[in-house]
Amino acid sequence: MAFELTKEYVEKLALAAENRDTETVRTDLSELFAADISVVLKELDGPQAHYVLTQLDTEKGAEVLAEYEPDDRRELLRYFDSGEIARYVNILDSDDAVDLLKEQPIRIREEVIALVEDREQARFILDLLPYEPDTAGGLMQKELVRINVRQTVTECVEEIRRQAQDVEKVYTVYVIDDDETLLGIVSLKDIILAKRGSRIEQVYNQDVIYASTYDPAENVAELMRRYDLDALPVVNVQKRLLGQITIDDVVDVITEQAQEDIAAITGVSEEVEEDDSVWKITRSRLPWLGIGMIGSLMAAKFLGIFEHDLLLMVPALALFIPIIGSTGGNVGIQSSSFMVQILSDKSGISGGELWPRMLKILSVSVLKGLLIAVFVFLVTFLLLAHPLKLAMVVSISLLGVVLLSSFTGTVTPILLDRFGVNPSVASGPFITTANDFLGYSVYFGIADLLYHL
Amino acid sequence: MAFELTKEYVEKLALAAENRDTETVRTDLSELFAADISVVLKELDGPQAHYVLTQLDTEKGAEVLAEYEPDDRRELLRYFDSGEIARYVNILDSDDAVDLLKEQPIRIREEVIALVEDREQARFILDLLPYEPDTAGGLMQKELVRINVRQTVTECVEEIRRQAQDVEKVYTVYVIDDDETLLGIVSLKDIILAKRGSRIEQVYNQDVIYASTYDPAENVAELMRRYDLDALPVVNVQKRLLGQITIDDVVDVITEQAQEDIAAITGVSEEVEEDDSVWKITRSRLPWLGIGMIGSLMAAKFLGIFEHDLLLMVPALALFIPIIGSTGGNVGIQSSSFMVQILSDKSGISGGELWPRMLKILSVSVLKGLLIAVFVFLVTFLLLAHPLKLAMVVSISLLGVVLLSSFTGTVTPILLDRFGVNPSVASGPFITTANDFLGYSVYFGIADLLYHL
Numbered sequence A, B: 001m002a003f004e005l006t007k008e009y010v011e012k013l014a015l016a017a018e019n020r021d022t023e024t025v026r027t028d029l030s031e032l033f034a035a036d037i038s039v040v041l042k043e044l045d046g047p048q049a050h051y052v053l054t055q056l057d058t059e060k061g062a063e064v065l066a067e068y069e070p071d072d073r074r075e076l077l078r079y080f081d082s083g084e085i086a087r088y089v090n091i092l093d094s095d096d097a098v099d100l101l102k103e104q105p106i107r108i109r110e111e112v113i114a115l116v117e118d119r120e121q122a123r124f125i126l127d128l129l130p131y132e133p134d135t136a137g138g139l140m141q142k143e144l145v146r147i148n149v150r151q152t153v154t155e156c157v158e159e160i161r162r163q164a165q166d167v168e169k170v171y172t173v174y175v176i177d178d179d180e181t182l183l184g185i186v187s188l189k190d191i192i193l194a195k196r197g198s199r200i201e202q203v204y205n206q207d208v209i210y211a212s213t214y215d216p217a218e219n220v221a222e223l224m225r226r227y228d229l230d231a232l233p234v235v236n237v238q239k240r241l242l243g244q245i246t247i248d249d250v251v252d253v254i255t256e257q258a259q260e261d262i263a264a265i266t267g268v269s270e271e272v273e274e275d276d277s278v279w280k281i282t283r284s285r286l287p288w289l290g291i292g293m294i295g296s297l298m299a300a301k302f303l304g305i306f307e308h309d310l311l312l313m314v315p316a317l318a319l320f321i322p323i324i325g326s327t328g329g330n331v332g333i334q335s336s337s338f339m340v341q342i343l344s345d346k347s348g349i350s351g352g353e354l355w356p357r358m359l360k361i362l363s364v365s366v367l368k369g370l371l372i373a374v375f376v377f378l379v380t381f382l383l384l385a386h387p388l389k390l391a392m393v394v395s396i397s398l399l400g401v402v403l404l405s406s407f408t409g410t411v412t413p414i415l416l417d418r419f420g421v422n423p424s425v426a427s428g429p430f431i432t433t434a435n436d437f438l439g440y441s442v443y444f445g446i447a448d449l450l451y452h453l
Helices: A007-018 A022-030 A034-042 A046-055 A058-067 A070-077 A082-091 A094-102 A106-115 A119-128 A153-163 A188-193 A217-226 A247-266 A278-304 A315-344 A354-383 A388-418 A423-427 A429-451 B007-018 B022-030 B034-042 B046-055 B058-067 B070-077 B082-091 B094-102 B106-115 B119-128 B153-163 B188-193 B217-226 B247-266 B278-306 B315-344 B354-383 B388-418 B423-427 B429-451
Strands: A145-148 A172-176 A182-187 A231-235 A241-246 B145-148 B172-176 B182-187 B231-235 B241-246
Touching: A007 A022, A007 A034, A007 A046, A022 A046, A034 A046, A034 A058, A046 A058, A046 A070, A058 A082, A058 A094, A070 A094, A082 A094, A082 A106, A082 A119, A094 A106, A094 A119, A106 A119, A145 A153, A153 A172, A153 A188, A153 B188, A172 A188, A172 A241, A182 A188, A182 A231, A188 B153, A188 B188, A217 A231, A217 A247, A217 B247, A241 A247, A247 A315, A247 A423, A247 B217, A247 B247, A247 B315, A278 A429, A278 B315, A278 B354, A315 A354, A315 A388, A315 A423, A315 A429, A315 B247, A315 B278, A315 B315, A315 B429, A354 A388, A354 B278, A388 A423, A388 A429, A429 B315, B007 B022, B007 B034, B007 B046, B022 B046, B034 B046, B034 B058, B046 B058, B046 B070, B058 B082, B058 B094, B070 B094, B082 B094, B082 B106, B082 B119, B094 B106, B094 B119, B106 B119, B145 B153, B153 B172, B153 B188, B172 B188, B172 B241, B182 B188, B182 B231, B217 B231, B217 B247, B241 B247, B247 B315, B247 B423, B278 B429, B315 B354, B315 B388, B315 B423, B315 B429, B354 B388, B388 B423, B388 B429
Parallel strands: A145 A172, B145 B172
Antiparallel strands: A172 A182, A231 A241, B172 B182, B231 B241
8 A cells, every 4th residue: 555666766757857857747746645755755866856846836845845854854955945945834834844944054044934924834933943842842833723712613613614724634622711721622523513502611621631841752742642642732831822732743753762762772873774874874883882892892901810810720711701791781681671661651650669669670680690590500510511619600600790780770771861861771782881891890709709719 | 741640549549449438439530531540440459440440430431441451451350240341342442342352261252242232333343353463454443434425515514423423533534435445535624624515526535545454553553654644544455444543553553563672672572560570570581581591501612612722722812702792792783773674664665776785784894893803903902912813813803793793683684574573583682692602603713713823
C-alpha cells in the first residue's frame, strides 16, 4: 500500500526538472501524498528540488515542507528567496511554521515574517517563537476551534464552519468563558449527536486534561498516551487557552525519544543517516570509541602494575580477564536499563519508600552474583581443571564485580536524571568502560590478596 | 496536571474495600479517569480490586479494564466469574474485548462469549479472534462509521447519529459501495462544512491509505506516522472494508516496539517491572548473562592454549586483552545499530545498489580502524613505552578487530531480519560475546605470528 520509490522514477523526475518540463513534473507528482513527495525531493539536488516544489500549488508545497526533516529542510530552503518561503509560511500550521523559521538565520526569519500576508498567522508565529522546542509551548499550534460556554449547539456548528477553514484537522472544540479560560471540551461527535437547540453548557465535558506551556515534551507525550488523547489543550498559569497539541506531533516526539535512547545506549553521538558522508558517519562514532580506548589504555597501564609480579607468577590469571570485563559490562547495562525504565514510568507511586526498593535491587544482585559465582567456580575448578586458588579468585571476584556494577548501574541513571541528562546514557560505552576498569581492580586486588597470603 | 498516586490514598481505599464501604469507594474514584483508576487498582490485592471495580458503573469498569496491562488483567480477572466478565466484554471496543479474551483460558473465553448479550458484539469478537496479534487484523476494531457513496450529506449525518452510539471516537467516515468495497473517506470536518444537500460522491476523498489484515503491526505504525493518520481502514484482498485501527492503539505499538528494541540491546529476555519478585527479575536476566558466561569461559579455555607459551614469554600481552574485547564489542554495537536503523527506515529507495552501500560501510570501518590503530600505536609505543613489537601486535590486531566486528555487526542484523527475528538482538550480549571471542583469536593469532617469526 505504501509508495515505493525507485531509482528510475527519481531519474525521470530529475531530468524533467533539468528540462523545466512542468507538464511531466506535475503529472508525476499529482498522485503522491505530501510525505512521499518529500522523500522523492530528498533524492534530487537543491536547484532541481526547488524547481519541482515551486511547480506544485502552494498548499501542497507547504504540506511537503512540513514533512521534511529539519536538516534537509534548512538545506533545501537555501535555494528559496524570502518571498517564496513566506508564501508557504502563510498557510502552514503555526507550529510547523515556527519550526521551519527557527531553522533559518535570524535575518531571513525576520524578512519572512514581515512578508507573511495573513497578519493573524504572523501574530501566531510571534506568539510561538519564544517557547523552548522541547516543551508543550514549543509543540503547540495556535489553530484550534473554540466556543463560548454561553452559546448553543447551533451557534457552535456555525462557529466550527467559520473557524474550521483555518484548522487542518478538527479533533475537539474547546469550551471557554468570556476571559478565554478553558472550561472543558466537546467532541465533534457530541455536537453531531446533540439536539440542535441544546446549549453548550448542557453538553460539554468538564473533565479536561491540559498541559501548561512549560511542561516538558516527554510529559506531554506520556499524558496523551496514558489518556488516549487526540489533542491536548495548552494553557498559561491563569488557565487561559493558548493553543493545542495534536497527536501526530506527539507520535513524532515518542519516535524521536526512542531513537535518542537507543543512540545513547549504543554510543552514537550525532544523528547520522545512510546517505551522510563516510567521514560524518565515522566522526559520529569516534567520541564514544575514544572514551572506550582511553579507558582501556588506562586499564592496560593499571594491569601493568602486575606484569612482573602476579602475571608472571600465575599467567592463567590473564585467561579470566575477558569474563571479568564482560560480566561487569553486561550486569551494569541490565541494572541501568531497569532503572531507566523505572525512572521513565511516572504512573506508579511517586517518591517514598526508597529503602525497601534499594533492598530489592540489592537482593537481585546478590542472588545473581551468587548464581554466577557458583557456576563459574564449578566450571573452572571441575571442568577446566584449574587450581582451587585460581577458581576461588575468579568466582569471588565475579561476585564482587556483579555487586559493584549493579550499584553503579543503579545509581548512575538516578544521578544523571537529577542533573537533567538523559539517563539512558548510563547504558552507554562510558559507564561500561568505567565498570570494566572497576572489575579489573577487584580481580587483581583479590588475586593479590590470595596469592600473597 | 497528571494524577499523583500516594500511599495514603491507596491505604484508605484498601480499607474501604475491606469494609465493603461502597460510599467511600465511589466518592474516592468519582473524579478519576479510567487510566488512573487502573493504576490505583494495581496497588490493591485481587479481592479488593474486584470489589472496587464492581462498585463502578459497567461502562467505567470496562474503560478501566481496557487500560490494564495484559499480565495484570489476567491476574485480576481470576477473581471475576464469566458472567461479570461478559458484562464488560459486552461494551468494550471489539479490539479491546478480543485482547482481554485472548488472555483467558479457552474454557472461560467460550463461556464469556456465550454470555455476551449484544449479539453483534459477539459476532465482532468471533470475526477478530483468528487474527495474529502483531498484524493489522489483530489491531483493528470492527466499530466504525460507514456510509454508502450514493447517499447524501444529510443522510450521512443521520447515519453518524445512528452509528456513533457504538463508536467511542469518530475520526473519519468510510465511504463504501454496495459490495462494501472501500472507496474513500470523508472527515467529520468536511461533513460539517458541506452543504446539507450535497451528495457524498461530491465531497469524499478518494486518496485513502489502507492496510490489509495481514500487514505487520510495525508497518501499520509506520504508515500512520508517515501520513499523520488518526485512523486507518483495514481491508481484505477484495478491498472490502473490515475494520479500522485508531491512533491510540498505534501509539502503544510504537512505545512497545521501542521497549522491545531496548530490551533486546540490553539483554533482558522477559518483560519485568519493579514490583515483580526478586526471583522473577533475576531470572529475566540470567539467560543473556549465561550466554556471556559460557562465551567468556570458552574464551578462557581458548586463551589457555597460550598460557605456557606466549603469555609466559610476553606477560604484557595480557594488559591489552581488555582493549581488544571492548573495541570489538563497541564497534559491533555501533555497526549493528546503524544497520537496524537502515532496515527499519522503509521510506528510502528500496533494494538495488547493494555494492555501493557495502563499499561505504567498508570505507567507514577501514577509516575507523586506521584512526584507532594509529592512536593506540602512538600511546602504547611512546606514552606507555612498550616495545615496538608489542605496540605493533596491539595496533594491527585492533585494525583487524574493527574490520571483523563491523562485518559481523552489519551482516547479522540483515540475516536476523530475513529470518523474521528482531534485528535489534544483534546489538545484544550474544553478538557482543561472539565478537569478543573473534577479537581474542585475532589478537593471539597475530601475536603468535609476530613473536615466532
